[in-house]
Amino acid sequence: MHDQEPAAGPAERRLSTRETAELLGVKPETVYAYVSRGQLSSRREPGGRGSTFAAEEVEALARRTRREAGVASGSGGELSVRTAITLIDKDRYYFRGVDATDLAARHSYEEVAEWLWTGKLRRGATLTAPKASVAVARRAVDALPEHTGPTDRLRVAAIAAAAADPLRFDLSEEAVLGTARALVPTLVNALPPVLRGHRDQGPLAHRLWARLSGRPADEASLRALDTALGLLADHDLAASTLAVRVAASARAHAYAAVSAGLGVIEGPLHGAASGLAHRLLLETLDRGSAGPVIAEELRDGRRIPGLGHRLYLGEDPRARALFGLLEEMPQAAPALAAARDIVTTVARHTPLHANVDLALAVLTVSCGMPATAGETIFAVARTAGWIAHALEEYGERPLRMRPSGHYVGQRPPQPLPQ
Template identity: 35%
Template sequence: MSTPSDPELIRAREACALLGISPATLYAYVSRGLLSSRPGPDARSRVYLRAEVARLAQRKRAGRGAARGAAQSLDRGLPVLETRISLIRPDAPYYRGRSAVAAARAGATLEDIARLLWECEDQDPFAAPPPAAWPEPVAALARDATLPPLERAMACIPLLALEQRQSLNAAAPVRREVAALLLRQNAALLVGTRPDARPVHRLLADAWRPGDTGFAGLVRSALVLCADHELNVSAFAARVVASTGAHLHATVSAGLAALSGPRHGGATARAHALLQDARASGAAAAFIAERWRRGDELPGFNHLLYPDGDPRGAELLRQLRERCGDAPRMRDVEAVLAATAEHSGQHPNIDGLLAAICHVHDLPASPALVMFATARLTGWLAHALEQQALGTLIRPRARYAGLAPGSER
C-alpha cells in the first residue's frame, strides 16, 4: 500500500491510532469539522494533517489529570481564567452578552464597542478630542512612511507613555480616557497620520480610499467584528503584562508584539497572497485544487474554534458581496471560495475576509493587518482593565521535563 509522500500527511489508520478511535469515528470528526481530510495517493483513500490530528489528540487528553489538563489548556484547550468580556459561540463572538455580528449589522462603531467592553456606562471617554499634534519625541517616527505599520506603532507607543501623566492613575474613569486616547493614537500611527475626532473607521478608510463611504462601512464592520476574541495570543500577552500593574501603554505594546508574529497577525498577509496568486494563475479553481492535493494550507480558511464556519467571516462576506458583487476582483474571491469549498469543505475565516476586502479594492496586504490591529487593541485594553481590577498576578507554573539534577550526562 502506498503512503503519503508528505511527512505532514498521515493515513486514516495512523490518525485512528493517534486518537484512539475507530474509522467510523474518524469520519464523524471530519463531518463535524473537527478534522479536515484531503485526497490520498489513490482515488479512494483520504489523508489527514498530522498537526491537526496531534492537536485534537491533545485536547482529548485534557482533563485526565490536573497537571496534564492545565498544560493542554495553553493551546485552545480548557479555559484557564474567567472573563466577563467576550464569549465565543458558533453563531458569533459575544461582547458582554451582545452579538458582535448583530452589532456590525446594526451600524455600531468601534467606539461603541469600546464603550461596551470597557463598561463605560454614562461616561464617554471619547468626548474630548485628541491633541492636534504628536509630542516632539514621537513626531518624526509617526510620520515615517518607510516604517511598517506595526513597527511604527510599537516604536511610538512607549514614547507616548512618557507624555501621559495619568498612565498609572487607578481611577476607572481616568483609565478609560487614557484607553480612548490610545485607541485613536494607535489607529493614527498604523496609517501614518495624526489622531483626530473622526470615528476610527473613517480615519482608516480615508487613508486608503478617501471619500468612499461604502468602503468605510466595510471597515467599520470589520473593526467591530475583530474587537475581541477571548484569550487569543495577543490578548493573553496583554493581560499577563497588565497583571503586573504596568500601564496601559505597556499592555498595548505587548499585544502589538504578539500580533507581529507570522502565526498570529501574519495570517492576513498569507490570505492576501493566496488571493493574489490565484488571480495570477489565471485558473483559480485549478490553482486551489493543486494546493490542496499537495497538502498545502489554504490561509484565510477554517478556524478551530468555529468548525461550522467563522461567523465573522460569513458576515463580512455577506457585506462584501452586497457592496462589490459585480466587481472584477470579487470574481477572484468567489472562484477561490468555490474551489476551496469543493475540494476541502472549508469556510473562509476573518483573516480571509480582511484580505478579500483589500484584494477587491486593489489594496496591498498591510491594510488587512492594520484593521485587525486597530480593532483588537479595544479588546486588549478591556482585558487589561479587567485584570488590573482583579489585582492578581498571572504566573502559571511549568512542569519540568529536562535532565534530572545529579543525572549522568
C-alpha cells in the same frame, strides 16, 4: 517542618495526601507547598505512613482558590481565564452578552469600544487624540525605516505615547479609560497618511482609511471598514489578548499591555494572516482561477490562508457579516468571486469555511490597499478589546497568570560544565 495541630476530635474527618490533591486539583507535591506556605496544616497519625489533612480546611481552600484565582486548566489542558467580555458559542460570538455581529453592524467602532470597556452604550461616542501625544508618536514613527511594517509602527507609536504620559502608571478604572480613549486614535493618527488632502477629523474609520488607501472613500467602503473594526474588536482569549492579560496581571500600565499584544499579533497565524490571504486573492485574480494557485500552495507544503477556524465548525460569523457588506460594493465583485473560487476549490478535498482573514483580504484588495492593510485594521481594532481585558485583569488578584513549568530536563545535581 509541618505545622502541628491539637489532637482531632472524634467527629473530624481527615483526608490523605492523595485525596487532598484530588480535591484541590493539584499534584501531591503542591499539597506540601501549600503546607510550607501556611495555607494548609498537616498531621501524621500515630503509626501512619503519611500526612493527613482536615477535610473542612481542604474544602475551604478549594473554594477560596476557585473564587480568587479565576484561572484554571480546562478539560483539554488549556488555560481558562474568567472573563465577562466575550463569549464564543455555537458558531456565534457575543460582546458582554450582545450578539457581536449585530452590535458591529448597527454601531460605530467607537461605540463598540465603549461597550467593551464600560458595558454602557455611548451613542455618538468619539475618540480624540491629544495633540502632544500624536506629535511625539509621529516623530517616533517617522524616524523608522521606510520598509517598516504596520505593527512595528503601531508598537513604536504606543511606546512613544506612553513616554509622553506621566500619569500612565495610574491603574484606576477612570485613568485607564482615559488612556484607552486617547491611545486608540493616537495609534491611527501616528501612521503616515497616503490619501492626499485628508484632515484628521471625524470617525476613526475615516482617519484610518486615509492611512490605508490612496483612493477617495465612498460610503459603502467606509461602512465596511468601520464594521470590520467593530467585528474584530475582541475575540475571547486569542494569543495576543492572553499576552495583554499576563502583562496586566503583573500590573504593567495600559500602554505596555497594548505593546505586549502588538508583539504577538504580528505572527502569520494571527494578525498577519489576512496579508497572506490578500496575496492569494491577487494571484487568483491574476491567473483567472484558484485551481493552479491552490495546487502550488499545497505542493509547497503551505496551508491555505483565509480558511477554517478552530473555534467555529461552520463559517466564521465575522466573515459572514463582512461578506454581506462587501456584496453591496460593486468594486468588490472580482475579489469576492475569487474568494468563492478559493473556498469551492479547497472544499473538494477539505470542508473548510471562509474565516475573517479571507473577508478582510477581499476588503483590502477591492479598496486598493496594500497586503499589510489587513494587519493594520486587525491591530487597531483589537486594541479596544485588549484594553477591555486589561481593565478586567486589573480587578483580579495580581500575578495570578503564573503557571508552573513542567521541568523535563536533567535532574539535579549535575556536575558543573567544564
